[in-house]
Structure formats: C-alpha cells, structure tokens
Amino acid sequence: MTEKQERILETALSLFAKDGFSATSTSKVAREAGVSEGLIFRHFENKEGLLNAILENGRQKLTVIFDSIHHLEEPKEILRRVIELPLTIDEDQRPFWKLLYALKWQADVYDDSMSNPMKDILIPVFEALNYHQPELESELVMVLMDGMASHILLKRSGNVEDIKELIFKKYDL
Amino acid sequence: MTEKQERILETALSLFAKDGFSATSTSKVAREAGVSEGLIFRHFENKEGLLNAILENGRQKLTVIFDSIHHLEEPKEILRRVIELPLTIDEDQRPFWKLLYALKWQADVYDDSMSNPMKDILIPVFEALNYHQPELESELVMVLMDGMASHILLKRSGNVEDIKELIFKKYDL
Amino acid sequence: MTEKQERILETALSLFAKDGFSATSTSKVAREAGVSEGLIFRHFENKEGLLNAILENGRQKLTVIFDSIHHLEEPKEILRRVIELPLTIDEDQRPFWKLLYALKWQADVYDDSMSNPMKDILIPVFEALNYHQPELESELVMVLMDGMASHILLKRSGNVEDIKELIFKKYDL
Amino acid sequence: MTEKQERILETALSLFAKDGFSATSTSKVAREAGVSEGLIFRHFENKEGLLNAILENGRQKLTVIFDSIHHLEEPKEILRRVIELPLTIDEDQRPFWKLLYALKWQADVYDDSMSNPMKDILIPVFEALNYHQPELESELVMVLMDGMASHILLKRSGNVEDIKELIFKKYDL
DNA sequence: GATGAATGAGTTTTCATTCAT
DNA sequence: AATGAATGAAAACTCATTCAT
Structure with a gap:
C-alpha cells in the first residue's frame, strides 16, 4: 500500500461519507487526493472497487472491536x-x-x-x-x-x- | 396539479427511495412515469426542485399525523x-x-x-x-x-x- | 395589432438587442411580455417570424427618415x-x-x-x-x-x- | 497545449466568427474539430471558458502589434x-x-x-x-x-x- | 507506479414548437 | 385571441473508464 494509495482511500472515504457514493465523482476524489484520476483505476479497478477497499479496510477494525467484547x-x-x-x-x-x-x-x-x-x-x-x-x-x-x-x-x-x-x-x- | 405532474412525483419518490436521489436519473423518472423528460423541468425547475416537491408533499401529511396526536x-x-x-x-x-x-x-x-x-x-x-x-x-x-x-x-x-x-x-x- | 401582440414585439426587440437573437429564448420573451408562450407562435409563426416582424416594423420608420432627407x-x-x-x-x-x-x-x-x-x-x-x-x-x-x-x-x-x-x-x- | 486543444480553439474561433457564439453548439465544434465533445469541457471548463481562451489568445497577438507601433x-x-x-x-x-x-x-x-x-x-x-x-x-x-x-x-x-x-x-x- | 489526454455514453437542462381547451 | 400543458430534439455538461507515455 503506497502513500498515494492510502491518500486515495482516505479522501474517498471522507467524500463518500460526506456527499454519498454516487454523488462523489472519481475526478473529485483524485483532485482532492492530489493524484491523477488514472491512478484510482490502476489501484482499485473501478469506482466500486474503491468502495469495497474502503469497506474491507473498516471491517477489519470492526472485528477487533467485536473480539475485545467477546473476551x-x-x-x-x-x-x-x-x-x-x-x-x-x-x-x-x-x-x-x-x-x-x-x-x-x-x-x-x-x-x-x-x-x-x-x-x-x-x-x-x-x-x-x-x-x-x-x-x-x-x-x-x-x-x-x-x-x-x-x-x-x-x-x-x-x-x-x-x-x-x-x-x-x-x-x- | 395535473395527472402527469402527479405521476412524476409518484414515480420519482419510488425511484429515489429505492435507488437514491443522485443514482436516479431524470430520464429514468420520465420513462417510468410515461412522460417526456422536459416536463419534469417545466413543472419542477430542476432535479432538486423535484425532490423538494416530494418532501413538501410528505411534510404536509406528516403534520396531519402530528396534529392528531397533539389532540x-x-x-x-x-x-x-x-x-x-x-x-x-x-x-x-x-x-x-x-x-x-x-x-x-x-x-x-x-x-x-x-x-x-x-x-x-x-x-x-x-x-x-x-x-x-x-x-x-x-x-x-x-x-x-x-x-x-x-x-x-x-x-x-x-x-x-x-x-x-x-x-x-x-x-x- | 392587439395590445399583447405589441407587447411581444417590444419585449422581443429589447431582449434581442440586449442579449442577441439566438441567446434570447421565446420563453423569456413570453415571460417578460407577460403573455403565454403559445401566443408568440400564434401571432408570428416562429422565432424568426418574430424577428422579421420587428425588422419590418423598424424599416418603415427608416424609410420616413430617408425620405425627409431626400426632400x-x-x-x-x-x-x-x-x-x-x-x-x-x-x-x-x-x-x-x-x-x-x-x-x-x-x-x-x-x-x-x-x-x-x-x-x-x-x-x-x-x-x-x-x-x-x-x-x-x-x-x-x-x-x-x-x-x-x-x-x-x-x-x-x-x-x-x-x-x-x-x-x-x-x-x- | 496539445494538438487537439489547438484544433478545438481554431475550429471554435472560426465557427463563433461565422455563426455567432450562442448559435454555435459545442457538439458542432467537437465534430468539426474531430474530437470528443467532452474534451472541450475538460480543457476549457465550459463554453464560455472556450470563448475566453480564444479571446486571450488573440489579445496576445494584439499586444505585439500595438508594441510595434509604439516603437x-x-x-x-x-x-x-x-x-x-x-x-x-x-x-x-x-x-x-x-x-x-x-x-x-x-x-x-x-x-x-x-x-x-x-x-x-x-x-x-x-x-x-x-x-x-x-x-x-x-x-x-x-x-x-x-x-x-x-x-x-x-x-x-x-x-x-x-x-x-x-x-x-x-x-x- | 504514475500521469493526464482522450473518449463515449450518459445526465441534467433548455428550447422552439404543437395542441387541446 | 389566449393559455399552459406537453413534447422531442438538441444543448451544455459530467463522469467512469482507457490508454499511450
């Protein structure tokens, strides 16, 4: 996971959360993350792939929380x-x-x-x-x-x- | 409020509710409502105006409910x-x-x-x-x-x- | 020439002059003239007919001026x-x-x-x-x-x- | 300034000059310039931006002429x-x-x-x-x-x- | 890995015009 | 004569995605 890759994830998460998934364009994500638009697709295949990466990222942290309660x-x-x-x-x-x-x-x-x-x-x-x-x-x-x-x-x-x-x-x- | 106007509101509400506001195109609303796309804009100014009309519509029914409880x-x-x-x-x-x-x-x-x-x-x-x-x-x-x-x-x-x-x-x- | 007909001509002239012919929509003319959009087409056939009526109107006044000099x-x-x-x-x-x-x-x-x-x-x-x-x-x-x-x-x-x-x-x- | 960008400017200038700014559609500019319509907006933001780019372009050549006379x-x-x-x-x-x-x-x-x-x-x-x-x-x-x-x-x-x-x-x- | 030019298909919106009333 | 609802086609603009470099 390169720095730019992380910046994309972070920016996309905050934009998706603020404005909604379909109301957020990949170009806006790229612009705010300070990367080229192409890079998003190189790393995450497509817009949905970007969303999935974000969710996967979060689900992991979620599991940690559940486990701590389980114990x-x-x-x-x-x-x-x-x-x-x-x-x-x-x-x-x-x-x-x-x-x-x-x-x-x-x-x-x-x-x-x-x-x-x-x-x-x-x-x-x-x-x-x-x-x-x-x-x-x-x-x-x-x-x-x-x-x-x-x-x-x-x-x-x-x-x-x-x-x-x-x-x-x-x-x- | 003409019949077509109502059909637009109804169709838009159901599509917005099902797929989300920004994921629903005005062309889809028009198609499903069986009207020309231009009519949406003639009656509701723009896509957001359509949304507001829907919300206003609902808010009125809401007031009725609140009032009935208030009594x-x-x-x-x-x-x-x-x-x-x-x-x-x-x-x-x-x-x-x-x-x-x-x-x-x-x-x-x-x-x-x-x-x-x-x-x-x-x-x-x-x-x-x-x-x-x-x-x-x-x-x-x-x-x-x-x-x-x-x-x-x-x-x-x-x-x-x-x-x-x-x-x-x-x-x- | 009814009063509304004249109001259309007047409004159209002033809008065409201010914003240009093609940048002026018939709906704007109708709105500013306080008439229905349909009326423009009933009286002047189409947008170009409206322009021609305006020009014809003016050309008459022009002739008067030329004549006065000619004498x-x-x-x-x-x-x-x-x-x-x-x-x-x-x-x-x-x-x-x-x-x-x-x-x-x-x-x-x-x-x-x-x-x-x-x-x-x-x-x-x-x-x-x-x-x-x-x-x-x-x-x-x-x-x-x-x-x-x-x-x-x-x-x-x-x-x-x-x-x-x-x-x-x-x-x- | 890429070649396509220049072709857009050139085509737009000639069409705007011939038919007028508002009577010229961006789709016509794109077609005649042999580029996709989207490219116009990618490079010049919107139709007015295209016009401004053309004018800016010309103003520079103008300055050269003025200067040569000034000397x-x-x-x-x-x-x-x-x-x-x-x-x-x-x-x-x-x-x-x-x-x-x-x-x-x-x-x-x-x-x-x-x-x-x-x-x-x-x-x-x-x-x-x-x-x-x-x-x-x-x-x-x-x-x-x-x-x-x-x-x-x-x-x-x-x-x-x-x-x-x-x-x-x-x-x- | 990264850029950014380029695309094509779509989206929102406008507009001249028609037509039933 | 006059309205205003309605349309279809086009206009402006957006956007996810591709690709050469």
Whole structure:
C-alpha cells in the first residue's frame, strides 16, 4: 500500500461519507487526493472497487472491536460495553461509520453483516441475566444502538452521554 | 396539479427511495412515469426542485399525523401512539419515509424539521408521568423511534410488533 | 395589432438587442411580455417570424427618415443631416438600431439594405460640392457613420457631439 | 497545449466568427474539430471558458502589434500605420476580428480593452502635429477605424484601399 | 507506479414548437 | 385571441473508464 494509495482511500472515504457514493465523482476524489484520476483505476479497478477497499479496510477494525467484547466474562460488563459502543467511535473513525450507515439505505450496496455477530453476543447476556425474552431484548438493544448511532453520527444532540447513563440505569448497569 | 405532474412525483419518490436521489436519473423518472423528460423541468425547475416537491408533499401529511396526536389528552395514550408511530407507516407511505431517512445521511439535503415538534409532544407526557428527567426521556424515546424506523424500513426483522410490546411493557403502557 | 401582440414585439426587440437573437429564448420573451408562450407562435409563426416582424416594423420608420432627407435641396444641408443621423437616434429607437447593427455580424440574417439608398443620396451631394471622387467620398462618409453609430450605440464615449462638430468643420459645414 | 486543444480553439474561433457564439453548439465544434465533445469541457471548463481562451489568445497577438507601433518615432508614420491597421488584418486573423466585433454588440461579453492603448498612441501624435484638439482628433480616428474595420470584415466594399488613400490625403500623410 | 489526454455514453437542462381547451 | 400543458430534439455538461507515455 503506497502513500498515494492510502491518500486515495482516505479522501474517498471522507467524500463518500460526506456527499454519498454516487454523488462523489472519481475526478473529485483524485483532485482532492492530489493524484491523477488514472491512478484510482490502476489501484482499485473501478469506482466500486474503491468502495469495497474502503469497506474491507473498516471491517477489519470492526472485528477487533467485536473480539475485545467477546473476551469479556461479566454479562453486565458486556452489556455496558455494547451499549456504549456508538459513543466510543472516535473522530477519525466517524466517516467510516457514517458511510456504513448511509450505505444501508442504498439498495444492493451493503449487506448488514454485523447484525448477527452482535446477536450472538447479546443473547447469552440476557439469558445470564434471566430476562424473559433474551432474543427480543437483544433486538431491542440493537434498535437502541442504531438510534444512538444515528443521533451521534448526525450530531443531532449533544447530551448522548446523558442518554447513555439513562439507558444504563434502565438496565440496572 | 395535473395527472402527469402527479405521476412524476409518484414515480420519482419510488425511484429515489429505492435507488437514491443522485443514482436516479431524470430520464429514468420520465420513462417510468410515461412522460417526456422536459416536463419534469417545466413543472419542477430542476432535479432538486423535484425532490423538494416530494418532501413538501410528505411534510404536509406528516403534520396531519402530528396534529392528531397533539389532540389526545391521556399521557400514556400519547406515549403509546408516538412509540407505535414507526409501525403505523402503511405500505404506500414507506417510500417517502425511506427517502427521508436516506437523505438524512446526505449532507445539506434535509433538515431535521420533525425532531422539535416531537419533543414538544413528549416532554409534557413525561412530566405528567412524573419521570425524573422528562427531556432526557423524550430524547431516548426519539432514539428508540429512530432505531425502530430503521429496522422497519430496512426490513431487518419481522418481529417489530413484539419489540413494540416489549417497549410498552417497559414504559408500563 | 392587439395590445399583447405589441407587447411581444417590444419585449422581443429589447431582449434581442440586449442579449442577441439566438441567446434570447421565446420563453423569456413570453415571460417578460407577460403573455403565454403559445401566443408568440400564434401571432408570428416562429422565432424568426418574430424577428422579421420587428425588422419590418423598424424599416418603415427608416424609410420616413430617408425620405425627409431626400426632400432637401441644399447639398451642405443634406450632408449635415446625414452625418448627424446617428446622433438623432432617440432613446426608444436605440434597441432597434442596436439589434440591426448586431445582426449585421450574424451571417445570413440581415441584408444591408440601407447602404444603397444612402449612396444615392450622398453621391449627388459630393458632385454638387465639386469633390474629386464623389463615390469614394460617399463611402468614406458611410464608414464614418458606421463608426459613429457604433460609438453611440455602445456608449463608448460621451462627447460624440464634439466629434460631430469636428467632422462638420472638416467638411466645412 | 496539445494538438487537439489547438484544433478545438481554431475550429471554435472560426465557427463563433461565422455563426455567432450562442448559435454555435459545442457538439458542432467537437465534430468539426474531430474530437470528443467532452474534451472541450475538460480543457476549457465550459463554453464560455472556450470563448475566453480564444479571446486571450488573440489579445496576445494584439499586444505585439500595438508594441510595434509604439516603437515608431515619426508622428505621421505612426498615424499612417494606425489608420491602415484594419487593412493589414490578414486572412487568418479575420475570424478573430470578426468575433471580436460581433461580441461588442453582445452585452457583458467583451470589454473594450484596446480602446485606451490606442488613445495613448494617438493623442501624442496629434499633439506633435499641432492639431487643436488632440483628444477629439484621436477619437475621430478611432471612429474611422471602427467604421473601416466593419466595412472590411463584412466585405461591404472592395475599394477600402482607395478609401484609405483618401483618408491619408485628408491627414496630409 | 504514475500521469493526464482522450473518449463515449450518459445526465441534467433548455428550447422552439404543437395542441387541446 | 389566449393559455399552459406537453413534447422531442438538441444543448451544455459530467463522469467512469482507457490508454499511450
């Protein structure tokens, strides 16, 4: 991975996240990345290849996060970590998440591949905590996380931290 | 509003919702609506004007819904109605909602104009129910609704009805 | 000639003069004239018909001017009147002249139909005044008039009146 | 400046001069230049950019001519050279001049940037020749030149050479 | 690996013109 | 006489992609 290659990925990610995939032209990516337009195609085959490279890049970091949670033992600790996940997205990872969420609304581009691993983590937690409907409770948490992520990524309100505390209280965490 | 004008709006809405705004060409809209491409521009000025007409159209229907909730008296009844709002989106309104949610992720296209009226409805409810942090609770409900809407509009799981019941139980509704 | 018909002619003339014939759309003419677009075509057949109507309109006024000069007897008086012709264009006739001059540079639109009558007036004048080359002198005056008209119609300098006086002096008028 | 780029400029100039700027489509320019239409926009941004490139191109050649006159010493020699300027336009420069003169009649397209340098040349000449009103005389010469240029560029008469001689005689050149 | 000229197929938009009312 | 909805063809412009260097 050369420096220019990385600059392309970085620029494309930020533009795709800001303006959307199809509203971003390869020429704009090239211009802002300071490389020739041809280079994008040499390295990534085509525009979709560029998107895939970006997603692949991010998915790897994602796996790391999932694994770190998987290793935990205490159910409440796991639940706490899962719920606060959207809050722990740090500044330089935001474009990636924004892109991911935006793509979900674009048909046939992205498959929801992190939904199942999340369920696999949550169901055992609610079972351990003796909730009546572990699967349903898991889904509810995922709904909550989705909502939280939206609010955070779209900067809709500042007090997400407080909302998190409120949720923690409701789950007695 | 002539018949062709309406057909354009309808077709555009369904295509924008399915494939995204910028991935949908005006020529495709015209073809599927069975009108000449020029007509789109004669009636809506430009592609963005078409989008705005669609959004304006939808916003009006939205106001009707908000108003119907506003007129209710019983706090719990209001809360129930608000929470189940995402579930009451009927089939022919789905494209509008899908478009709206997709646009939120595109910068500068859509302003979140229904977030405040919603707060105005919810805060008094939680005050009446003697919750400690009415504003925070309102925001949490909105987070929940956002998550629910996503799940429904993206058909991620079938048992949203069950999730709703679970939420009702948690709010003792 | 109805009132709307006249308003179309007037508006078209001023727009054609300001922006050029092909850069002016019939829709803009209709809009500024406050009539429906269809009306232009009902009255003038097509865009070129509109132009021709404007030109025909103006040519009539032109003939009146030529005739008034033709009736004069005194050679110097004629020469004086001819030379100051460009200066006597009054404000509301300027668009017509501007259009006429602009059209000359557009191939195949306008034939230079006032060049010959002018020569017919000038040659006898210079013969009467005993100039050596009456035809050449006539052409020179026409060159001068062309230059003057440009300067006036394009508002290039304010002291056209002084230039006229200078020319008068040179021709001992 | 690649060969295709030059071919575009050349073709565009000749078409703009012949048919007018707005009556000439970029697709026609591309076709006649034997290039793809996109190339025009890649090199010149938009249609107006193409026009500006043409004008800039011509203005440079213009400066060379002005400079060559500026270097002369003898006032009468300068006056002679200035007056015969319109006659020295050679065949391949004619389209440029025709375009320039045509554009003057189109509002906001062309600023009369060569009028002042011309005055700077002429006023000292008439001062040196002891004319009473050097500035006015300069303007008159420019009026004359404008008229001459029109006559030449629009091929209105063949004996411009004779007219020039007549003018020379009047200025005792 | 990198550039940037070049393309062709498309996209958005404009426009003269027609036609039912 | 007048409107304004509608069209089809063309205009301006964009864009993903290729290729010679």
